[in-house]
Amino acid sequence: MTITLQAREASHGPPYVSYSVASIGGHATIHQDIPVCAVLLLVYIVGAIGNMSIYRLNRRKGHKFLMSWAMFGFCMSRVGTFVLRIASATRPGNVRLAIAALIFSNTGVLVIYIVVLLLALRVFRATHPALGWNRSLGKALPIAYGLLLGAILLVIAFTILSFYTLNPTLRTVALWVQRAAILYLLIFNIMSLVLLLLSSLLPRAPDNENFGTGSMDSKLIILGIAVFFSNFIAAFRTGTSWAAARPASNPAWYDSKAAFYVILFGFEIIINYMFLFTRFDKRFWVPNGSNKPGDYSQFGLDDSTASKTPEEDKASVQDAV
Template identity: 45%
Template structure:
């Protein structure tokens, strides 16, 4: 114990004195558990890259499969760093990197959910979905994701290089703001779906896109979004709870809670998005810029080809 206390005083960077999600990793059980999750993420990475390459050879561009591949690779890196931390428990820099990576990779899934929700809104409510104010609002939200990421990384690093109580409190306030924003962001797809399917009357000009029914798309997106809200909500609830010393962690700091509410739920979302073939279900014509483009009504006048995009002027 005295050695750990000396390690906490050594620095900078300084080891955290408060309990964190997942606690201090150890060879058992963390290394085997991380290895299993790495295999799962590697399998989904290979699957999504294969889907992307096959689609590209067929002139069917759906770059969101590439984003899922990037998410899987980011998670493999996250788990590799955690294994490194488990085998070098007193390496504070590894601890900082591991905690940062945990909050980073999942942001890709949050963004994908919102992109799909925007497509659903544009299909069900074309006049509202294609209104410039909606596009501007979503761009602001995406910018907020980047700002939240910068805040999380900066506050985590700064907080590890100081012992000043005021600075540490400011870092905590920044983290609270960023984590809360991410939680709010994960709910946005659900609000857009609520607008598209419940709150607004049926639009006579609604369109269809991709393969499968709109109901199946709705179910997939609701499940993915709700799971994302659960992941973000767990992290927000944990950080908003009063800080506890590392020697007296709460249940949500346990390894079981860490792996269940992070990687297990993420693998479920990956399985849902990958195995349901979102590359087919959420495919839209390339260069879609307004009402009628999803269904191809404007194809003769615009000359757009039937390859997917993100619903705006650039391809995905």
């Protein structure tokens, strides 16, 4: 069966695609996918407008919160995802469009992973300053970010490779590299869950502090919802990547279009709009240059960010956003 499939693929030349194996969401079609993609496209466009509007408004006030800009970038990446998927549905023979849509689908969510971890880190540093500002943790985070970048580059590279070779050894290597990289993305997400649990379960330190607007409990609730959905997305991606391939004639439940759109994109939308409606740009704001215990509560949200010197403003890369 494999030889026959490869021969049929080879006759068309690279990139090679198999229609006999089920994939998450299946191949895009005009009648099933375009209406859904059009609605989601509009939802993400509105999200992009909302995040950029808030970012520009805050910037005019001297309020620096780059996570709003990051969420704008995330929404725009999803706009690209659905534009490509719609184009792929209208041109089913164009495999390169399908590959591009797949890559956009897999990489865009990284912004949410990073933002959620940064928020969890801020809460942990506020509730447990001695642990949160520990030097070892500060050194481990850049390594985690570097590995995240490496993981996504591997996913992109070996995803493309898997479409451009019929060599079974190379395809097996590509599969396992992708699985390992996606597993790391789950581990990266679990770090935010661990920080949230430590912030919630450990007794708060005597020198704990608050930041931004709203109570710490409200921040924990918002963060808890975001952590739940981001970890669910990462776990779903990991589970499906490690599951055995199913024939297209008998796909698993997780290969359905409903699972594809609801879990991979619906949960993202919940996180994005929750951040917008709860004004996370105010709730999770910290003074620029915060790099030690006590810095979070040193200035209020209404204090000018210019009250710190340029040297202090550059003091902490981790909390610059």
